[in-house]
């Protein structure tokens with residue numbers, strides 16, 4: 501009996517162990533992130549700049565690529581980034597890993613700029629003789645030229661989104677750009693319809709649900725997210741009168757746990773106060789007795 505219990509326990513621990521090992525290996529990167537490429541062309545200079553960033557931020561854990569001097573005491577062990585396993589990842593996957601981190605691997609999204617993150621990857625790639633870069637056509641400096649216009653038809657509940665870029669040479673209509681529409685809710689965003697692509701004049705038409713509650717005059721906060729091959733990712737937030745006018749009570753108006761004192765029932769106030777006083781009294785008692793014990797010790 502005891503023996504079979506021990507066997508079971510060992511099996512169980514092995515199962516957990518092997519599961520955590522699988523967990524530590526695979527990176528589950530969304531398809532669009534996986535296909536992302538750097539807009540910076542990798543060359544000797546970017547690799548050199550990347551080396552400086554790497555030496556400052558990565559070498560303490562990962563060691564020098566190809567030197568196998570990575571920190572072996574962490575779990576999982578930070579891989580040698582020159583090794584084939586890491587080099588088999590796409591540039592988009594490396595970028596994603598740098599952005600999100602996992603476990604002991606920190607996220608560098610807020611500590612390194614996008615340019616610095618790509619240059620670090622450029623350095624990592626310099627250890628792979630077979631690597632051929634695909635450069636992205638995106639020019640991130642162009643995203644601020646983009647204007648997103650909404651045209652609301654409140655009769656049919658349709659919203660037309662037009663995307664243009666104000667280039668020096670004139671207005672450019674963004675064709676075949678990916679558009680997502682969301683409505684801001686208390687917690688997070690609600691996607692409206694599917695992802696659409698702009699037509700030949702840079703427009704898409706969204707069917708808007710008829711029954712979404714808005715504020716007291718029917719305003720909703722609509723977030724438009726544009727993803728264009730050249731202009732990159734742009735987001736705009738718009739107040740649009742297309743919801744159902746709703747008089748939402750504010751969170752503190754009704755009785756709630758975070759409510760103001762004057763709306764709380766008297767028995768809650770009394771119970772709460774007496775518990776507080778009780779705890780305080782016991783604390784005082786403990787302190788008093790501690791002094792007493794010390795006094796006894798001294799005597």
Ligand code: HEC
Nearest residue numbers: 524557558561576577578579585586597602603604605620
């Ligand atoms: C505090 C230690 C630490 C630092 C600093 C660190 N990493 Fe990591 N890194 C890890 C660990 C641990 C893993 C393995 C994480 C896992 O698999 O869950 C990892 C995984 C990775 C991977 C995935 C490799 C693979 O083959 O799966 C890449 C790429 C990577 N790190 C790049 C970097 C870069 C670039 C930097 C510096 C900008 C950096 N790391 C800084 C600890 C670190």
